[in-house]
Amino acid sequence: MKHFFYLLVILLTLGSTQAEPEKETTFQYNVLRVPIEFNKENYSQSRILADSLVSNYPLEPLSYFWCGAVYTNEGETPTTGKLFEKGTACYKQALEIAPDFTDVWTILISTYAESNRHTEAIYTFEQFWDKYNLPNDGNPLWDAVFFVEKSYIEEGKQKKLYQIYSQIIDLGIEDEELQTRFLKLKESMEGESIIK
Structure with missing residues (x-):
C-alpha cells in the first residue's frame, strides 16, 4: 500500500486548490515530505509532518488525507487503537471539507x-x-x-x-x-x- 501512497501524492498535490497562493509552494513541499518519510519507514516523522500539515493548513483536505494515511498504516500493516482511530478521524475530516474527494x-x-x-x-x-x-x-x-x-x-x-x-x-x-x-x-x- 505504501507504493500506492507515493504515486497518489503527486497527483493529489498537483490537484490541490485550497492552500493560499503564497503558501502553495510550501504546502506542496510539505505534502511531498510526508510520503518520503513514510517510504523510508520513518513513521514517527511522517506523523509529525502530517500533524504539522493539519495545523498549518486546516482547510486543506489533502492535509487530513495524509494524516489519515500515516496514522492508519505502518508500511503495509494497518495500525490499531488510538493511531488507527486518529487516522480514520482524519479521513472523515477530509470528507467534511471536500465531500467529493x-x-x-x-x-x-x-x-x-x-x-x-x-x-x-x-x-x-x-x-x-x-x-x-x-x-x-x-x-x-x-x-x-x-x-x-x-x-x-x-x-x-x-x-x-x-x-x-x-x-x-x-x-x-x-x-x-x-x-x-x-x-x-x-x-x-x-x-x-x-x-x-
Whole structure:
C-alpha cells in the first residue's frame, strides 16, 4: 500500500486548490515530505509532518488525507487503537471539507475492510454508494465494491453483495474482474434463494 501512497501524492498535490497562493509552494513541499518519510519507514516523522500539515493548513483536505494515511498504516500493516482511530478521524475530516474527494472515500472503505472493521467498511461504502447514486452509467466509481466485498462476505451479507453486483452488471459494464467476482459469488451461493 505504501507504493500506492507515493504515486497518489503527486497527483493529489498537483490537484490541490485550497492552500493560499503564497503558501502553495510550501504546502506542496510539505505534502511531498510526508510520503518520503513514510517510504523510508520513518513513521514517527511522517506523523509529525502530517500533524504539522493539519495545523498549518486546516482547510486543506489533502492535509487530513495524509494524516489519515500515516496514522492508519505502518508500511503495509494497518495500525490499531488510538493511531488507527486518529487516522480514520482524519479521513472523515477530509470528507467534511471536500465531500467529493473520492480517493478518500475509497481508501477509508479499504482501510476499514483491511483492518477487519467490516461494519464500518460496509457503512462507509453504502454512504459513498448513495452519495454518488451508484451504480450509474459512465461513472467508474462502482469499482469501490471490490474494496468492501470481503466485508459483505464476512458479515454474512452475500445476498446484498449479489444485488450490488447485479445492479452493476445490469448497466452493461464489461469488466473481467467484475464478471469473475460475480460468478464466484454466485457459485458460492448455489442452493440459496437469491432475491432481487
